[in-house]
Amino acid sequence: MIRLVGTVFRPARPDELAECGRIWRESTNDYRRPLHLAEIPDELAPIGRLHAHTRATDPDRFVVAIVPADGAERIVGFGSAVLRGGSRLWFLSMLFVRPEAQGQGLGRAILERILPAPDPATSLATGIDSLQPISAALYATYGMVPRMPLYDLVGSIHRPEALPDLPSGVTPVPFETVAAGPPDGPGHGELAALVDGLDRELLGVAHPQDHRRLRLEGRHGFLYRGPDGGALGYGYAGEVGRIGPIAVRDADLLEAVVGHLTSAVPARGAIAVSTPGATIRLMPALLAAGLRVEDFPILLCWDRPFADFSRYLPTSPGLL
Numbered sequence: 001m002i003r004l005v006g007t008v009f010r011p012a013r014p015d016e017l018a019e020c021g022r023i024w025r026e027s028t029n030d031y032r033r034p035l036h037l038a039e040i041p042d043e044l045a046p047i048g049r050l051h052a053h054t055r056a057t058d059p060d061r062f063v064v065a066i067v068p069a070d071g072a073e074r075i076v077g078f079g080s081a082v083l084r085g086g087s088r089l090w091f092l093s094m095l096f097v098r099p100e101a102q103g104q105g106l107g108r109a110i111l112e113r114i115l116p117a118p119d120p121a122t123s124l125a126t127g128i129d130s131l132q133p134i135s136a137a138l139y140a141t142y143g144m145v146p147r148m149p150l151y152d153l154v155g156s157i158h159r160p161e162a163l164p165d166l167p168s169g170v171t172p173v174p175f176e177t178v179a180a181g182p183p184d185g186p187g188h189g190e191l192a193a194l195v196d197g198l199d200r201e202l203l204g205v206a207h208p209q210d211h212r213r214l215r216l217e218g219r220h221g222f223l224y225r226g227p228d229g230g231a232l233g234y235g236y237a238g239e240v241g242r243i244g245p246i247a248v249r250d251a252d253l254l255e256a257v258v259g260h261l262t263s264a265v266p267a268r269g270a271i272a273v274s275t276p277g278a279t280i281r282l283m284p285a286l287l288a289a290g291l292r293v294e295d296f297p298i299l300l301c302w303d304r305p306f307a308d309f310s311r312y313l314p315t316s317p318g319l320l
Contacts, residue, residue, distance in 0.1 A: 002067060002076055002098065002100045002101040004067060004076070004101065004106060006067060007065055007076070009065055009113050010064065011059055011062060011063060012064045012078060014052070014055070017048055017052060018048060020094075021048050023075065023076075023098055025040045027096040027099060028096075031131055031132065035131070037295070049217065050093070050094075050316070051094070053210075053319075054082055054093050054094075057082055057209045058080075058081065061079075061080065061082065061083065061114045062078070062081075062114075063078065063110055063114055065078065065097075065109070076098050076106065077095075077096060077097035077098060077101060077106050077107065078095075079110040080094045081093060081114045082319070084207040085204065085205025085207070088121060088122060088123065088205050088306075089122070089123050089125065089203075089306055090125070091126060091320055092111075092114075093126075093318045093319055095110060095126075097110075107138060123204065123302060123306035124142060124143060124144050124302065124303045125306065125320070126144055127298045127299065127317040127318070128301060130296045130297050130299050131296055136299065136301070140301070144301040144302055144303050147302055148276055148278055148309060149298070150276050150277070150297055150298040150299070150300050150317060151276075151277070151283060151293055151298075152273070152274055152275075152293070152297075152298075153272070153275050153283065153294065154270050154272045154273075154292060155270055155271070155291040156271065156290055156291075157290055158290035159288060159289050160262075162285050162286075162289035163255050163259030163262070163289050164259060165256060165259065165260075166224070166260055167253070167256065169226060170224055170226060170227075170253070170256070171225045172224055173222065174220065174221070174222055174223075175215070175221035175234075194231040194234075195208075195211060196208060197231070198231060198233065198247045198249070199247060201247075201249070202248075202307065202308050202311050203306070204307050205306075217238070219242070220236065220237055220239075221235070221236045222236075222237075222261065224257060231249075232250065233249055233250075233257060234246070235247075235258070235260075236315075237261040237262065237267075239265060239266070239267060239268055241267035241268065241269055241270050241271040242316070243262065243272065243273045244273060244315055244316070246261075246312070247311065247312050247313075248311050248312075249311070250311075251279070251280065251310050254281075254282050255281055255282055258285075272294070273291070273313065274298075276309035276314070278308075278309040278310040279309070279310055280310065307320070
C-alpha cells in the first residue's frame with residue numbers, strides 16, 4: 001500500500017499525461033484480471049489523445065495526486081472533467097487511482113477538487129464501467145446515479161441490408177462541402193450554427209471544442225439535410241473504425257445514418273459504435289448487420305436529465 005502522507009493535488013502538466021494513461025490501464029486491468037477478462041493492451045495513444053484534449057480545454061479540471069517518493073514525485077491518481085455549455089453540463093471523463101493507493105479516500109479527494117461549484121442549472125454526469133460498484137456508489141453520493149447502459153458494438157458489417165438506406169429526400173453533405181471557402185467565410189459559420197443547434201436540442205449544450213478535436217483527428221463529418229434543406233442531423237465516422245457522435249432530430253433516422261456512415265467512410269479494420277440503451281432499434285440492427293457486443297456495458301450516470309439518448313450517440317464513454 002502506498003502511504004498518502006504529504007499528498008499534493010495540482011493541475012497535470014503535459015509531460016504527465018502518459019503516466020496518467022498508464023495508471024488508467026493499470027487500474028482497469030487490476031479489476032478485470034480477477035474476473036479472467038482480457039487485459040487492456042499496452043497501446044495508450046488513443047487514451048493519450050483524449051487526455052490531451054480534456055486537459056487543453058479544461059486544464060484546471062485535470063488534476064493529479066502526487067506523493068513524495070525517494071526525493072522525487074510519484075503520481076498516484078488523477079481525475080479529468082470538462083465543463084460544456086458555459087456551465088450547464090459537467091462531465092467526468094476519467095478518475096483513476098493506482099491499485100496500491102486505493103481504499104484511502106484518494107478518489108473522493110480528487111473528485112472534490114474538480115467538481116463545479118453547486119449550481120441548480122448545472123447537470124453532473126459521467127460514464128462508469130459496470131464492473132465498478134465502488135465507483136457507482138461514490139458518484140451516486142453526488143447525485144450521479146446509474147441511469148442507462150452504453151454498449152460498445154464492435155465488428156464488421158457483413159449484412160449491410162440490415163441497416164436501411166437514407167429516406168428519399170434526405171441528403172448527406174460532407175462537412176467540407178458545407179464549410180467550403182475561407183475559415184472565416186459564411187459556410188463555416190452556417191455549419192457551426194447548425195451543429196450547435198442540434199447539440200443544444202439533443203445534448204442540452206453546444207460543445208464546439210469537441211467537434212474541432214474530431215475534425216483535427218481526421219474523423220469525417222456529414223450533415224444530413226431534408227428536402228427543404230433543413231438540418232435533420234449530423235454524424236461522424238473515422239477510418240480507424242469509430243462511429244460517432246451522431247445527433248438526429250428524428251429517432252427513426254438513426255439506423256439509416258449509421259448505415260450511411262459505415263459505407264461512406266470505409267474502416268481499415270473493425271468498426272465500433274457506442275450505443276445507448278435508449279435507442280429502440282439501433283442495437284438489434286447492428287447485431288443483425290454483423291456486429292457483436294464488446295465486453296460489459298458502461299453505465300451512464302447523471303444527477304438530472306440533460307440529453308435525449310434515443311437520438312444522440314456519444315463520441316465515446318470518456319467524452320459526450
